[in-house]
Amino acid sequence: MTQEHFPLDQRAPAVRLARLLDADSVTPLHDADASGVSAVMGRIAGHQVVTFCTDPAIMGGALGASGCEKIVSAIDTAVREGCPVIGLWHSGGARLADGVESMDGVGRMFAAMTRASGRVPQISVILGPAAGAAAYGPALTDVVIMAKAGRMFVTGPDVVRSVTGERIDMESLGGAETHSRKSGVAHIVVDSESEAYESARRVTLLLAHRARVEPRVALGGTDLRSLLPERARRAYDVRPLVREIVDDGTPFVELQPRWAPNIVVGLGRLGGGSVGVIANNPLRMGGCLDSLSAEKASRFVRMCNAFGIPLIVIVDVPGYLPGVTQEWGGVVRRGAKLLHAFAEAAVPRVTLVTRQSYGGAYIAMNSRSLGASAVFAWPEAKIAVMSADAAVGILHRKRLAAAHDDERAELRRQLVAEHTRVAGGVARAVALGVVDEVIDPAQTRPKLAMALATALATASATRGRHGNIPL
Numbered sequence: 420m421t422q423e424h425f426p427l428d429q430r431a432p433a434v435r436l437a438r439l440l441d442a443d444s445v446t447p448l449h450d451a452d453a454s455g456v457s458a459v460m461g462r463i464a465g466h467q468v469v470t471f472c473t474d475p476a477i478m479g480g481a482l483g484a485s486g487c488e489k490i491v492s493a494i495d496t497a498v499r500e501g502c503p504v505i506g507l508w509h510s511g512g513a514r515l516a517d518g519v520e521s522m523d524g525v526g527r528m529f530a531a532m533t534r535a536s537g538r539v540p541q542i543s544v545i546l547g548p549a550a551g552a553a554a555y556g557p558a559l560t561d562v563v564i565m566a567k568a569g570r571m572f573v574t575g576p577d578v579v580r581s582v583t584g585e586r587i588d589m590e591s592l593g594g595a596e597t598h599s600r601k602s603g604v605a606h607i608v609v610d611s612e613s614e615a616y617e618s619a620r621r622v623t624l625l626l627a628h629r630a631r632v633e634p635r636v637a638l639g640g641t642d643l644r645s646l647l648p649e650r651a652r653r654a655y656d657v658r659p660l661v662r663e664i665v666d667d668g669t670p671f672v673e674l675q676p677r678w679a680p681n682i683v684v685g686l687g688r689l690g691g692g693s694v695g696v697i698a699n700n701p702l703r704m705g706g707c708l709d710s711l712s713a714e715k716a717s718r719f720v721r722m723c724n725a726f727g728i729p730l731i732v733i734v735d736v737p738g739y740l741p742g743v744t745q746e747w748g749g750v751v752r753r754g755a756k757l758l759h760a761f762a763e764a765a766v767p768r769v770t771l772v773t774r775q776s777y778g779g780a781y782i783a784m785n786s787r788s789l790g791a792s793a794v795f796a797w798p799e800a801k802i803a804v805m806s807a808d809a810a811v812g813i814l815h816r817k818r819l820a821a822a823h824d825d826e827r828a829e830l831r832r833q834l835v836a837e838h839t840r841v842a843g844g845v846a847r848a849v850a851l852g853v854v855d856e857v858i859d860p861a862q863t864r865p866k867l868a869m870a871l872a873t874a875l876a877t878a879s880a881t882r883g884r885h886g887n888i889p890l
């Protein structure tokens with residue numbers, strides 16, 4: 420039997436690279452060898468990318484000095500060419516028998532990933548076990564996509580058992596479910612290897628082939644207010660609204676959908692141009708900001724800023740989640756990341772307040788004070804330090820307590836009406852210039868697109884100059 424009669428190992432780098440990249444687009448960047456890494460130049464929808472892939476048939480894809488060198492060289496090539504770099508991972512991490520030599524190699528690989536951070540998009544696809552260095556490497560990149568067979572951990576179940584006595588299988592320790600819900604390590608989780616390649620292609624195009632937002636093709640007409648509940652305090656899922664705002668020709672790619680789900684972040688297009696969307700999701704925790712959601716949004720803002728992707732910020736937030744757990748968990752330190760991320764962002768960034776925006780969360784969600792390019796509000800949106808009801812409870816506590824039981828509800832109603840009038844709501848926000856315009860919900864798409872295009876035309880810089888540190 421000749422070699423071609425043997426079925427090819429579906430895990431072989433040549434097979435995996437061919438499945439990710441456009442047909443007949445693969446050009447090796449080096450001669451075949453035993454390093455356990457293949458690096459190639461290829462294309463995605465006609466656009467140039469660099470890709471490398473570990474080979475699980477050689478020491479379980481573990482990395483020695485020469486394999487790491489191939490990855491470093493691939494990343495440096497991508498930076499030189501100004502194109503994205505995609506890593507396909509199935510690897511036991513640093514080669515154990517190589518000792519400090521392999522450790523030095525993976526350290527060099529981490530340094531190359533950090534040098535490239537914020538300069539070219541880096542995408543990691545986890546197709547099998549990825550331990551130690553093979554987990555930390557992807558964690559340094561911008562987007563981590565896990566197929567169902569993917570596993571990521573610093574050390575596997577055997578070491579965990581011998582050191583801590585905990586008994587856990589590979590999937591529970593570091594499978595797709597764990598990293599999509601508990602740790603937030605995975606940005607996208609899919610059921611199959613084919614879907615992982617499809618996701619990687621989609622994300623690569625959104626990050627690297629951004630195009631300009633063209634206002635004339637971002638049509639309005641649909642009353643987006645109908646996607647919110649009638650009652651002001653009702654919970655709802657913001658994602659249908661996000662999907663209506665972005666172009667329907669390109670699916671919205673949500674990142675980390677199941678981790679910190681009280682905020683939605685993801686990539687789509689508006690008027691043909693790539694945009695990053697950040698939206699409070701009142702379906703979870705009433706849409707409050709907390710430590711995790713602030714961190715999730717901060718890293719997303721910084722990634723978009725580094726790659727010149729304009730931002731749309733959809734605000735419906737009752738405030739920061741109060742509580743001992745939050746305070747002791749560092750909400751002050753972690754929430755501050757979002758203030759910093761927005762305040763330093765050079766990309767056009769437009770805010771839309773749909774229903775309410777209160778307190779510290781009002782500021783953090785790309786307020787005018789942090790440098791928003793434009794701030795819009797839908798009619799009847801509420802913008803204040805806190806809700807009128809809560810404010811009255813604090814300002815008039817003694818008066819309400821002293822009122823007769825029969826009269827308290829009516830007194831509260833009057834005080835709330837008076838507070839609303841004095842505090843001024845959205846009209847005062849417009850008068851102060853912290854909201855530019857109250858817009859018709861049906862005109863949301865063209866208004867956002869025009870604001871982004873105008874901001875881009877007048878911007879002194881189109882992207883931030885910083886790396887994308889994993890916050």
Ligand SMILES: CC(=O)SCCNC(=O)CCNC(=O)[C@H](O)C(C)(C)COP(=O)(O)OP(=O)(O)OC[C@H]1O[C@@H](n2cnc3c(N)ncnc32)[C@H](O)[C@@H]1OP(=O)(O)O
Pocket residue numbers: 477478479480481482510511512513514515516522525548549550551552553573574575576
């Ligand atoms: C900085 C750092 O990276 S330190 C971390 C070093 N890496 C680790 O601690 C992980 C060690 N490896 C493992 O725990 C497991 O191999 C896993 C979880 C990665 C994969 O488990 P499995 O899918 O069951 O594969 P299995 O354990 O059979 O490994 C496949 C082959 O790769 C080899 N291999 C796996 N990891 C390594 C490694 N780091 N160095 C050298 N060889 C390795 C195995 O010895 C095995 O070889 P064989 O087929 O000749 O027996």
